[in-house]
Amino acid sequence: MRRHHLAACLSIALSALGADRVAAQDPVKIGLVMPMTGALASAGRETVDGAKLYMAQHGDKVAGRTIVLIVKDDATMPDNSRRLAQELIVNDHVDFLGAGSTPAALSMAPVVTQGKVPTVVMISGTSVVTEKSPYYVRTSFTLGQQSGIMADWAIKNGSRKAVSILSDFAPGAEAGKVFEQHFTAGGGQVLDTLKVPLANPDFSPFLQRAADLKPDTLFVFVPAGQAGPLARQFAERGLNKSGIKLIGPGDIVDDDDLPGTGDTLVGVVTAGFYSAAHPSQMNKDYVAAYQKATGHRANFISVGGYDGMHAIYTALQKTGGKTDADAVLAAMKGLSWESPRGPISIDPRTRDIVQNVYVRKVEKKDGAPWAVEFETFPNVKDPLKEEAAK
Numbered sequence: 311m312r313r314h315h316l317a318a319c320l321s322i323a324l325s326a327l328g329a330d331r332v333a334a335q336d337p338v339k340i341g342l343v344m345p346m347t348g349a350l351a352s353a354g355r356e357t358v359d360g361a362k363l364y365m366a367q368h369g370d371k372v373a374g375r376t377i378v379l380i381v382k383d384d385a386t387m388p389d390n391s392r393r394l395a396q397e398l399i400v401n402d403h404v405d406f407l408g409a410g411s412t413p414a415a416l417s418m419a420p421v422v423t424q425g426k427v428p429t430v431v432m433i434s435g436t437s438v439v440t441e442k443s444p445y446y447v448r449t450s451f452t453l454g455q456q457s458g459i460m461a462d463w464a465i466k467n468g469s470r471k472a473v474s475i476l477s478d479f480a481p482g483a484e485a486g487k488v489f490e491q492h493f494t495a496g497g498g499q500v501l502d503t504l505k506v507p508l509a510n511p512d513f514s515p516f517l518q519r520a521a522d523l524k525p526d527t528l529f530v531f532v533p534a535g536q537a538g539p540l541a542r543q544f545a546e547r548g549l550n551k552s553g554i555k556l557i558g559p560g561d562i563v564d565d566d567d568l569p570g571t572g573d574t575l576v577g578v579v580t581a582g583f584y585s586a587a588h589p590s591q592m593n594k595d596y597v598a599a600y601q602k603a604t605g606h607r608a609n610f611i612s613v614g615g616y617d618g619m620h621a622i623y624t625a626l627q628k629t630g631g632k633t634d635a636d637a638v639l640a641a642m643k644g645l646s647w648e649s650p651r652g653p654i655s656i657d658p659r660t661r662d663i664v665q666n667v668y669v670r671k672v673e674k675k676d677g678a679p680w681a682v683e684f685e686t687f688p689n690v691k692d693p694l695k696e697e698a699a700k
């Protein structure tokens with residue numbers, strides 16, 4: 311006890327000599343602006359659950375400073391995201407922000423840049439987002455990372471005529487674009503691209519329209535939280551027995567929804583960066599701890615929050631608790647670590663995530679469906695940024 315007390319006194323005395331005296335005694339505030347309600351509510355919940363699990367496992371002290379998490383609900387409305395980010399910067403003096411969906415991250419970017427606040431993008435899957443502020447670092451994913459690999463796999467496995475069904479917002483457009491580039495380059499044809507409203511989607515008419523075009527393959531992107539309704543309506547139309555192959559990025563077999571889809575999605579192949587069935591020990595521990603803490607299965611969105619906190623904690627360790635944006639960004643660029651999804655890193659040039667993309671097939675294990683990985687593409691960068699840099 312006494313030795314601890316002495317050590318604590320010494321470290322306080324030492325830090326009092328430093329320039330950051332006041333800062334070192336203040337807590338580090340992290341403001342997460344997330345869609346806790348509205349069309350992307352499931353994504354907001356999973357991100358915050360992931361972030362909180364990280365804190366529960368790693369404590370709330372980093373480099374001598376206490377970490378305080380502030381969660382604000384933007385209700386999936388980008389105007390709210392910008393206002394809440396502004397309030398968090400001006401009133402709460404946050405040291406870090408967490409940004410959510412693509413529309414929210416686009417809306418917040420000028421405020422983040424003006425306020426010089428290091429911000430971890432934890433949900434958005436659209437390439438351009440990280441270019442909208444020099445203080446953005448992404449721990450989520452891009453749709454391009456997954457959709458090109460999906461198209462190549464489909465071509466290799468005999469698909470030639472596809473129809474795309476895409477949720478009508480930026481990540482959907484990006485998934486469709488990269489899929490079509492690769493699919494047509496491989497000699498395939500995209501017969502039509504159908505766009506489904508983001509909020510309260512009714513997939514039935516789009517599925518029917520797609521089936522009428524008699525494709526061999528259906529490429530679908532729906533965001534987190536919509537895999538359940540998609541699977542149900544897919545089966546209601548009899549499409550799971552039609553011989554048309556359903557493929558897509560990992561979002562369509564979201565582990566949040568998968569347990570409730572019965573046999574409907576069994577056999578569906580996707581290209582994704584995270585599955586709760588990823589066989590590493592770290593992921594087994596993560597899935598068990600997550601289930602215990604939240605009562606549901608960890609999904610691809612949750613790791614963006616979990617790893618986002620890791621990026622913040624590690625950067626603070628490297629800066630010795632300093633939070634000025636330039637020091638934090640320098641600390642985050644080039645970070646690499648093991649995530650429950652596998653090895654990941656932050657590309658120092660683009661501040662975007664580099665991660666494995668896995669080709670997975672839904673299989674039943676112990677009575678429940680899981681996306682089981684069978685092929686790995688290591689260290690995949692965002693293809694749109696790589697293409698632009700050529």
Ligand code: PHB
Pocket residue numbers: 350353410411412413433434435436481532533534561
């Ligand atoms: C996004 O906002 O870019 C986004 C949201 C949910 C997803 C994928 C992308 O499942």
